[in-house]
Amino acid sequence: MKMLKSVLAATVALAALAGAAHAQDKPRVAFVPQLIGIPYFNSMEEGGKKAAEAFGVDFIYTGPVDANPVDQLQIVQNLVNQGVEAISISIIDASAIAPVVADAKAKGLKLFTSDSDAPDSGRDVYVAQASDQGLGETLIDELVKRVGEDAKIGFVSGEATSSNLNAWIKIIQDRVKEKYPKVTLLEPQFAGGSSDRAAQLASDLMTANPDLKGLIAVASSTCPGVGQAIESAGKVGQVVGTGYCSPNTARSYIKSGAMGFTVLWDPAALGYLTVWAGKQLIDGKPFVASNEVPGMDHPIPYDEKTGILLLGDPTVFTAENVDSFNF
Amino acid sequence: MGARIAGSIGGRELTLLVAGLVAMAIFAVLSPVYLSAGNLYQVVRNSVELLVVGLGLTFVLAIGGIDVSVGMVLGIAAIAIGNLLLAGADPWVAALAGPLVGAALGAFTGAVIVFGRIPAIVATIGLLGVYRTAIFALLGGSWLSGLPSSLSDIFAARIGGFLPASYIVILAAYLAAFVVLRRTPFGLHLLAVGNAEERARLAGVAVRRVRLAAYVVSGTLCGLAATFYIANYRNVEMTVGSTVALDAIAAVVLGGTSILGGRASLLGTALGVLLIRVLQNGFTIVGLPSLWQPVVTGVLLLAALSLERLAASGGVRRLAFGAP
Numbered sequence: 001m002k003m004l005k006s007v008l009a010a011t012v013a014l015a016a017l018a019g020a021a022h023a024q025d026k027p028r029v030a031f032v033p034q035l036i037g038i039p040y041f042n043s044m045e046e047g048g049k050k051a052a053e054a055f056g057v058d059f060i061y062t063g064p065v066d067a068n069p070v071d072q073l074q075i076v077q078n079l080v081n082q083g084v085e086a087i088s089i090s091i092i093d094a095s096a097i098a099p100v101v102a103d104a105k106a107k108g109l110k111l112f113t114s115d116s117d118a119p120d121s122g123r124d125v126y127v128a129q130a131s132d133q134g135l136g137e138t139l140i141d142e143l144v145k146r147v148g149e150d151a152k153i154g155f156v157s158g159e160a161t162s163s164n165l166n167a168w169i170k171i172i173q174d175r176v177k178e179k180y181p182k183v184t185l186l187e188p189q190f191a192g193g194s195s196d197r198a199a200q201l202a203s204d205l206m207t208a209n210p211d212l213k214g215l216i217a218v219a220s221s222t223c224p225g226v227g228q229a230i231e232s233a234g235k236v237g238q239v240v241g242t243g244y245c246s247p248n249t250a251r252s253y254i255k256s257g258a259m260g261f262t263v264l265w266d267p268a269a270l271g272y273l274t275v276w277a278g279k280q281l282i283d284g285k286p287f288v289a290s291n292e293v294p295g296m297d298h299p300i301p302y303d304e305k306t307g308i309l310l311l312g313d314p315t316v317f318t319a320e321n322v323d324s325f326n327f
Numbered sequence: 328m329g330a331r332i333a334g335s336i337g338g339r340e341l342t343l344l345v346a347g348l349v350a351m352a353i354f355a356v357l358s359p360v361y362l363s364a365g366n367l368y369q370v371v372r373n374s375v376e377l378l379v380v381g382l383g384l385t386f387v388l389a390i391g392g393i394d395v396s397v398g399m400v401l402g403i404a405a406i407a408i409g410n411l412l413l414a415g416a417d418p419w420v421a422a423l424a425g426p427l428v429g430a431a432l433g434a435f436t437g438a439v440i441v442f443g444r445i446p447a448i449v450a451t452i453g454l455l456g457v458y459r460t461a462i463f464a465l466l467g468g469s470w471l472s473g474l475p476s477s478l479s480d481i482f483a484a485r486i487g488g489f490l491p492a493s494y495i496v497i498l499a500a501y502l503a504a505f506v507v508l509r510r511t512p513f514g515l516h517l518l519a520v521g522n523a524e525e526r527a528r529l530a531g532v533a534v535r536r537v538r539l540a541a542y543v544v545s546g547t548l549c550g551l552a553a554t555f556y557i558a559n560y561r562n563v564e565m566t567v568g569s570t571v572a573l574d575a576i577a578a579v580v581l582g583g584t585s586i587l588g589g590r591a592s593l594l595g596t597a598l599g600v601l602l603i604r605v606l607q608n609g610f611t612i613v614g615l616p617s618l619w620q621p622v623v624t625g626v627l628l629l630a631a632l633s634l635e636r637l638a639a640s641g642g643v644r645r646l647a648f649g650a651p
Contacts, residue, residue, distance in 0.1 A: 193566030
């Protein structure tokens with residue numbers, strides 16, 4: 001089964017290469033997602049295609065069918081063997097990629113990461129979606145704008161062991177301490193992975209705190225539960241729900257008003273920036289502290305020390321713009 | 328029948344009832360909002376899926392079986408209902424599809440255990456993996472979200488302007504389970520198989536058919552729970568049902584149904600579910616971090632099981648009845 005899957009994945013990669021081989025005159029930029037066929041990465045592919053047209057490269061999009069690190073590595077190795085000039089990867093297993101990076105360098109190819117990083121692998125650059133700092137601060141700033149500077153706000157998070165969720169909570173807590181001293185933040189509640197438990201916690205928080213003004217769904221898996229709880233408690237308008245939720249997940253709650261807005265990044269823009277970065281690497285143009293990218297409305301910062309190209313501020317999804325996203 | 332129900336209230340049910348009321352009294356003292364109608368309604372509302380799954384699991388435990396894959400069956404049934412709603416199907420058709428898909432999966436689970444001659448715990452751990460992957464494959468890596476509210480509208484409708492329709496469905500499911508377990512030969516056979524399988528076989532009970540049927544009943548009720556799940560949350564996430572099995576098994580065992588089979592209490596299951604939800608809700612209301620809640624469920628479960636052991640070893644029966 002494993003074997004069959006690997007062969008299948010390799011075939012897909014080869015087929016993609018065969019298609020690209022017709023236009024060898026243009027340089028090729030590949031993006032290998034963690035898995036194919038999900039809305040998030042489909043969106044990155046769309047953005048990549050747009051950039052490929054804009055910058056005159058051939059765009060190859062190929063990846064494993066089930067987020068398997070071994071399959072992903074094999075696909076990358078295939079791309080390296082084919083001599084694809086620039087290869088970007090949303091890393092599944094950061095510890096396994098270093099030898100492939102060395103191999104690519106020996107062949108004079110550019111290998112870099114996008115969406116998910118492998119910092120110690122020797123990759124050329126990491127195209128990052130948004131900083132944890134940016135995500136946390138944007139969320140609390142937008143929420144305070146809607147509920148006022150003396151509001152009481154609760155958290156419903158996912159697993160208590162998840163480091164990125166805890167980092168977001170910490171950033172929000174720090175921001176409140178420093179910028180909004182009158183805001184009361186409740187202790188975070190952890191729902192694990194289930195949206196029914198999230199709904200339960202959200203409704204209990206609203207009962208225990210009749211003066212609650214905001215509810216933050218920290219994990220994407222808790223978004224529907226928080227939205228649903230606000231709707232069924234009849235508190236739309238009194239309690240503003242928000243969180244790190246994709247537009248598809250939160251759409252109905254944003255439209256009903258249970259969620260005032262949600263915060264994430266735009267994967268299409270990330271895909272666009274990834275292909276631009278690949279083209280820069282192929283052309284041997286160095287990144288500068290602030291990069292003008294044709295087709296993007298703001299300059300893209302680059303951090304020399306960490307080698308990170310940052311997409312920029314997170315995107316805020318509201319009732320006005322939510323329908324123009326599909327992921 | 329009222330007298331009969333009252334007569335079946337044993338020590339365990341009474342203990343749970345008292346424990347639940349004591350906990351509620353403590354929460355009410357600690358928080359002024361605890362006893363509000365809105366909060367109590369929420370507790371009942373949040374118990375629904377667990378209660379329905381728990382009723383089915385009571386049948387499975389009664390025959391000395393177990394099923395740790397019930398949450399995944401709920402998940403797959405929920406995906407079927409969600410996809411039907413998205414395709415614009417009539418909400419009644421979608422509501423019926425849940426129990427049907429559940430029954431089919433229950434039959435499959437039962438067949439694997441009965442005809443494959445595999446111990447239930449091993450078989451359902453295996454099936455847990457299979458069903459979980461099926462959920463992943465069916466969802467295609469994304470969630471079903473923003474489902475139309477047509478199903479929710481049915482269950483939220485108030486009969487006679489007061490009683491939510493969902494309560495009637497639960498009451499009907501409970502009464503049906505009660506009648507099957509206490510008023511039919513099948514119910515007797517279930518308990519006989521759970522008590523002593525070989526003796527039941529010698530007495531002419533179609534043991535394999537009875538065991539298979541217990542899993543079909545459980546699957547059907549998981550499917551019904553999925554209908555409630557969709558009506559309430561209108562989305563299916565990748566992690567759907569991940570906590571259901573543990574909570575449901577805990578509630579059933581708390582309720583006095585023996586993990587070894589042969590003894591079942593539907594009322595105990597219902598009280599067990601309510602006790603778990605009352606504690607979870609109360610802890611949040613009085614401001615205890617939610618991290619501690621699984622500990623309490625776990626400790627309750629261990630306490631219930633060791634009481635059962637003590638009672639079974641004889642001599643300390645009074646402890647089983649008197650201890651909290």
